[in-house]
Amino acid sequence: MTTSADLDGFRAEVSDWVQTNFPSALNGFDLGADSPSEKGVSGEFRAWRQALADKGWGTPTWPKEYGGAGLSDPEAKVIRREIAKAGAFNPIPPMTGMGVTMVGPTILEYGTDEQKAKHLPGIASGEVRWCLGLSEPNAGSDLASLSTKAVDEGDAFILNGQKIWTSGAHISQWCGAVVRTDPKAKKRDGISFVMLPMDQKGVETRLIKLISGASPFCETFFNDARADKKDLLGDLNDGWSVVKRLLQHERQSQTSAPAAVKIDQEPLQEQAKRYVGTLQDGTLADPDLRLRIVGNLMDAEAHKLTVSRITAEAKGQVKVSAAASILKNSMTRVAQTKAELTLEMMGNQGIGWEGEQFSDEELRSVRDWLMGKAMSIYGGSAEIQNNIISKNILGLPETTQQG
């Protein structure tokens, strides 16, 4: 048990350390704008990442032997807070793609000692980026409906098939993929989870352009790609339980992430005052918009309070829980509504695609609005989250869908 006095001491230590080690050249670096890849970063960036990795503070709750710092959740929170307070950032999670948020925690739980030693340190240091091969074309949210096959060839599995929405696959070194290892078994019983290097002849990626103009997602093709048998995570044909866990970690990581990035953004109501103006009593000149903005601010506050309540109830240990589905949907609603309100508030200036008639902020709002539409689709759509809540939390019977 960590006492608050211990935490205060730790807080001072972290604060000092961040002040000393965070390079001033990185002030104002917008980590949210685009996840940095190894190629495009400066020497200062690499030095900062390395300094964090040396302390194990990129993944503070992971065991020391695998590159973490073996700290408690409250201590990890102190690190997060102090880093944010200093205007700094932790580049390691975004540099690893799905590594820190999803793959790592799942390896910690399902991996053999050998797998942990092989894969975790590279993630903890931010050097190895991971993507995931889960969805397939036409499968949508029905993840067990997959046809990528893995055939046993002695030391390895040989993979053939196609994955879609593989975020960051084009810049990842490793991929965690669900594959069909027993075509005769029932849908969820013949699946396995394998890990394979992306740098091999049998793996090909293509970018998918989205409505926002960005291409964070890929299609990934396996043509006789090889996955070492030692990299089978969990038991053969028991991949579904590994995936379920992985998805829980995904929901967990999506419950608070977007709010954490842009801490210095001007509040919506202040922006609104500039675009819409105020009445004599100081209220927004558009009373309908005003009330909808209040509603959104209240929803955001309710979300924040729920995250802290659930944390407090779990006595500081943030666990992967069914509550993650509630939080994912509420985070999504807050973010999407805010994006819509921002666009509406900007009026004619809120519909620009490019050009100097529009400010950077306006153009970014439009792209964020479009990009945000993915939130209620990826990581299990809003509807899938509602299925999880009704079945796993409320104990309602399975719906008519098969599977």
Place this chain on the structure above:
Amino acid sequence: MAALTEEQTLIKDQATSWASAEAPVSKFRAMRNEGAEVGFAELTWSAMVEMGWTGILVPEEYGGSDLGYLTFGLVLEELGKQLAASPLFASAYVGATALLLAGNDTQKSSHLPRIVDGTEIVTLAVDEGPRHAPARTACVAKAAGDKYVLSGTKTLVLEGMSATHFIVVARSAGSVGDAQGLSLFIVRADVAGLSRRPMKTIDSRGYAELSFNGVEVSDADLMGPAGQAGEVLDEVLDRARAGIGAEMLGVGSQAFAMTLDYLKTRKQFGAVIGSFQALGHRAAELFAAMELARSCGEAALQEIDAQSNSVAKACSLSKAKVGDFLHTMSNQLIQIHGGIGMTDEFDAGLYLKRARVLETLYGNQAFHRDRYARLLGF
């Protein structure tokens, strides 16, 4: 549920088992059917006094246990689940709060012990028109030497028919619409010139309409400096709002539990209706809304206990978000139950009716959204 202390857990458990055994909703229904004018059953009220709930907010020097607002909220929530009617909230929560925040030593020591032992029922008289709008107070307090003369009316006064004392919001300066110029007086219910009439409402509780015709009160009845009660009144009302929020969470969570139970047992088209995805999703949405509302409701009580400087915001957030949830939940309670939900014999209607009253008391969702925006400066 917030992380509770051992003592809070004990009180919550006591409230849960007492309410379901001794004051279940069937008891409220019986009281309603008898048409009791005061709007509660005497035995229910005296049991609450005996259990010490009337002293939860009151410091030990005045005979209470000083356990704070979150603890009181736990009790109110459990009572809300069973629609248990009593003057507990009006007197031991709102009345006691007003005395604690605005009363002088004499007023505290003469009324607080009597609130605790149940011999006095002290209730706040604030609203005058159809909407909660303290600044629109028109009831006048005219200074006359060492006396004040009160003239005006009050409406929807909680437990107004059983109250022994009213804490009256009156205007001693300024005009209607002014947030300044308000005063608080503690007034005996049997004082000359004060008359009260019962108001029959959908939730069958005891409300009164008061009229003050030249009611004389003395300097000693004035709570705090004359004309400067606006700020402290806001603080009292905020605590009242958070308390209502706790009861609303109880009403709403019970409505949810009834609905979920029905979804799991009612069969139609050859299947339990909860297996239909449309209804499963509706239940999931309601549950998520309830969880978010609970966070807001509990946070308000915690902020009051912590004497934080954002109590006003937290209380408006609570009243608005818990109100939104309860509004939707009470409508869905009827809708999902279908025809049976429409009958008087079934309890759903009692919850719906209580829900609307709780929503309107001390400011509805629109009031608190507007207030929240003003507190944020836009």
